[in-house]
Amino acid sequence: MKKISRRNFFNTSLSLGAGAMISRAFSFAQTGNPSSLPVILVAHTNETGIKATEAGWDILSSGGSALDAVEKAANIIELDGEGTSVGYGGIPNEHGVVQLDASIMDGKTYSAGSVGCLENIKTPCSVARIVMERTDHVMLVGKDALEFAKKWGFKEEDLLTEKARKRWLEWKENHSDRDDWGPPEHLKDLQPSDEKDIEYTTGTTNVLAVDKNGDVVGITTTSGLSYKIPGRVGDSPIIGAGLYVDNEVGAAAATGRGEDVIKSCSSFYMVMRMKEGRTPQQACEDAMKLIVDKYKKVNPKFFPGETFRAINKQGEVGICNMRGRRAPSMSVMNVSGYRRHQGTIAFPVE
Ligand code: GLY
Helix, strand or coil, X not given: CCCCCCCCCCCCHHHCCCCCCCCCCCECCCCCCCCCCCEEEECCCCXXXXXXXXXXXXXXXXCCCHHHHHHHHHHHHHCCCCCXXXXXXXXXXXXXXXXXXXXXXXXXXXXXXEEEEECCCCCHHHHHHHHHXXXXXXXXXXXXXXXXXXXXXXXXXXXXXXXXXXXXXXXXXXXXXXXXXXXXXXXXXXXXXXXXXXXXXXXCEEEEEECCCCCEEEEEEECCCCCCCCCCCCCCCCECCCEEEECCCEEEEEEECHHHHHHCCHHHHHHHHHHCCCCHHHHHHHHHHHHHHHHHCCCCCCCCCEEXXXXXXXXXXXXXXXXXXXXXXXXEEECCEEEEEECEEEEECC
């Protein structure tokens, strides 16, 4: 049996295709921090991420609300069947079923909505928005969330793309030597193995924006941990964990191993740190340290794979990876144009 750690993986999906063409947008200096309003931040930096950032920016720059901007941007990423970590095309759970988590929080009205384990709906963040705006609840899950979505006119569709199905079958054949998936036992050793290391992902996307009125809104949306146990809910739909917004301060959000983000209430913590005067960048780094300090007493070598993003009401942004060799980046757009904003690694690998 091949042993691949699910705990120390790093998020690889977000930086793919980073060299993609920036159409209308132009890059400005890689240093400094854009601090004019309105502003939008999107976790994805691939072609779809850039398209999403531009679409959100179009709304913000024409005087639209942060609420509409973040939904529009997140929908573009959710609907991209090539992406394997958010919405349609996401890697399924252990049983081959795509289960989505998403949340939205609106600073102006201090409202939030979320869905967990939602199946068959391509745009879970839009369902979360309806939970927020049309119910007195914050979170709906599973089959009842699907029924709710259908009542609001969302179309039920198969979310499993060929690409994701093939990845799932590969995982199914390789993840255990105690089941009957894969070639017959007597042929296993005779066949040349093209087995690759199983790649677990918790890609996810975060979209945070401050509009011209200074109102702050955020979305986190994901298909969650690949091959997860059915019913597993990550941090993304949990307000305070995968997302938090305070209209007086700013917003913060997470991607990566949701279990740690839930235990440390990371997004709430980052926003509270900004409230105490820390910059968004410092707040992201503080939240990483909080997690590592906890594990120090249990397993000092354990650095789980998370990336944190934050924005303050002034439009300053921050991003930090837990560990690795390559600094994390994200899409940021304001009146100066598009930029691929680079952050820091909290615990770099030499
Ligand atoms: N952060 C996404 C997840 O753990 O599901």
